[in-house]
Amino acid sequence: MNDQATLKDIAKAIEKRDIWAIFVHERPDGDAIGSGSAFYCWGTEMGKKCLWGGTHPVPKVYEFLPYVDVYQVLERVPDQLKGPDRAIIVLDTSNLSRCVAGIEDDLTLIVNIDHHMDNQRFGHLNYVDPTSCATAEIVWDLFKESEHPIPKDSLLGIYTGIITDTGHFTYSNTTSKAHAIAQDILSTGINPEQIFRHIYANRSLAGLKLWGYAFIRALSTSNGKAVISWLKLEDFEKLGADSYDSEGIVNQLLYVRGAAISALLTEGEDEVRVSFRSITGVSVRELAQKWDGGGHPQAAACKLRLPLEKAVKTVLQTLEEYTQDV
Ligand SMILES: [Mn+2]
CATH class of the missing domain: 3.10.310.30 (Diaminopimelate Epimerase; Chain A, domain 1)
Structure with missing residues (x-):
């Protein structure tokens, strides 16, 4: 526990579980919602029973992302999901006080994927990489490590996580890798102007x-x-x-x-x-x-x-x- 796991370890461990509960941090941002949406797409595509949510609702500007309609506002981890078949996946969350209550009581499998330098490594499996521009970048790397194909649906979430956390490729965390992932994603036909308008040109x-x-x-x-x-x-x-x-x-x-x-x-x-x-x-x-x-x-x-x-x-x-x- 608490050491850095590899993305392969994480992929293997969660692929064995049938139920994925995906949680993101309070007052979620584009990286939290983008990563969560992408993860949900990936799990659903794999035939997992997925649930996702957090303590606060999804901001309106991210409502265009896949599976936002099934995101749940939760105070606690729902009971009906308890059991050995479950994996809890916590995304973009440096410590559990920023997430739904009751995660720490879980004795089965907590996976912690994040890029915050002060992450508390609360998971059974932790992957914390402060050099990643966004949690979405790590989720992308995880997809690449796994043998399952990357669902097209999930690309919107990954792209959204990267552009929001890098301030549209302007902050100091903007790397050539961030651009390379964006290139891969845009080459599949994703429309950057449309995403920009959803997120930034969508103000009251x-x-x-x-x-x-x-x-x-x-x-x-x-x-x-x-x-x-x-x-x-x-x-x-x-x-x-x-x-x-x-x-x-x-x-x-x-x-x-x-x-x-x-x-x-x-x-x-x-x-x-x-x-x-x-x-x-x-x-x-x-x-x-x-x-x-x-x-x-x-x-x-x-x-x-x-x-x-x-x-x-x-x-x-x-x-x-x-x-x-x-
Ligand atoms: Mn982030």
């Missing part, structure tokens, strides 16, 4: 206005190296926007000239969520870890149990110091 007017609120409030540290902004709970209510409408704002804040770090604070019912982004060479993971969060060097998040105004002050002050040496 309320969502656009929400971005406006965040942009108009943006502030930078005195040295200009960090840019932060925030959204209030009442912004969402006033506009009729939902939390997914704020997706992407923090990346835009990093496009300010001279910025090395960006942060977006989003007020919730009893906490403030903070997302960080940074340019290569500057890590925000340690910053998020200060407040018990985590993530990647260039994209991390945490939660602050403070009133919004205080949280903004705290983060801004911390960034003033943190960016001294940047």
